[in-house]
Amino acid sequence: MLKSKKIALAALALCASFSALAADEAINPSWYVQPSVSAFKPDGDFGVDKHGFGAGLKFGKAVSDNWDVQMGTTYARSRDNGERYQQNTFGVDGLYLFSRSAFRPFVLVGAGMEHDKANLNTLGQLSKNSPFLSAGLGFQASLNDQWAMQADLRDVHGFIRGNEFATSKSNNYYLTVGLNYAFSKPATRPVPVAPVVAPQPVAEVAPPPPAPVAPPPPPPARFEKVTMSATELFDFGSDKLHAGQPKLDDMAKFLNENASVEHVVVTGYADRLGSSKSNHALSLRRAEAVKAYLVGKGVAASRINTAGKGEEQPVVKCDNKKQKRAELIKCLEPNRRVEIEQITVERRVN
Structure with missing residues (x-):
């Protein structure tokens, strides 16, 4: 839990550092897909204390000026001294972005289900489905109109149900790097064009009669912007x-x-x-x-x-x-x- 608190404090520091970067630029409402790879640090309570690797696939969408929603699955595993531990997750993340500019720092919270599976020398093969909550921080960086890079560090805190494992919780850490591909380009804002005022037609004046006539009244003033x-x-x-x-x-x-x-x-x-x-x-x-x-x-x-x-x-x-x-x-x-x-x-x- 101490590491979880450190991530929360770092997220608050990121809020203070980047709040001034918020820009009111147009968001791209298109859905996007995100393949990713991860470095995985498993909880030592599962008998494996060696870093591992993983991959994931998520779908996301901007739902407001500051929020993205992402949903999908990840897989990661680690081996150590003949023992093996792996975790699959399926869940939903909410990303609060401090900016819609090219560089977009964010904090995230998420929830879902995890499947923990271990093959341990002392306990044999264990497997369990459990709920989890996650928290972390990261950033997105635009590469062009449809491609962006995303990197984040998160703690996945599982609530292990039952007594198959020797623990009732899990704290696994993921450092993830992915590419976001938007299915369509953002709409281009139209450049306002000043209205064109058509010139008023000049009325034809009949030839003056032999007797002098008063000159026509001056034309009314025109109004523009x-x-x-x-x-x-x-x-x-x-x-x-x-x-x-x-x-x-x-x-x-x-x-x-x-x-x-x-x-x-x-x-x-x-x-x-x-x-x-x-x-x-x-x-x-x-x-x-x-x-x-x-x-x-x-x-x-x-x-x-x-x-x-x-x-x-x-x-x-x-x-x-x-x-x-x-x-x-x-x-x-x-x-x-x-x-x-x-x-x-x-x-x-x-």
Whole structure:
């Protein structure tokens, strides 16, 4: 049990070390298959104290942003001084992954049935089916869109039923390395495309009569979506507007001069650095800051709605893993933006 406690403490340390690595990247919902090989350290109570080897086959699937479920079977055996011990397991594991990036550390818990079989010089041949619980830690590392490596260290703690063996429990340790093959590739996120506003048709004007006529009224102002970089509005990670915002001043003037414009939507976006929850909250606070500025310039608050979409709809991805943090922040700059929909500030042309 002391070794089991050490694994649990190591799992907690792994949680603290890698919690900052969590990234809100898309998961692949496809089932995957995992063939594996193992180094096997059997419990000395079974009369065999020599390391052995094993193999396994499992099927797995990502069921949420942080959880994978894997199920399957393993086989391992060890020989020592003419005695032999082997174990078959069939069970289900739950993997809590701290990240969906290329490197994904995890802790695992599992349960199932084990078949222990021993051929001992003193007791002869013994065999028993028993339930087990397991715990461990490991990581997955992506090789491409469909292949990933998985390695883990786990303790399989069996509850031996009956009195065939000289013990009522087993603590066997497995160091396992496998390859995960996903049956389909992950879906590609579509890159948002700004809507194209068709030019308004120019009405044909009949030839003027001999008498002078009044000129036609100016065409109404067109409305589009305006995108402003968060860099020109805020400091990195901040929701406090910079002093002096001429573009927002122009928008406020336009709205005050066109009271018929309603349902203006101000949407904030963030990059993928940090947690999804904090990015969503920051993007919403930035949208609220822009709304407050326009309201402070005389625009009625009831005409403006706000939304925060966090890391959704990125303009760029920046997948170069060799980039330094400062370079990554610069590369992701287009994703940090504020969009004001259905408004464009332009002069009327007679």
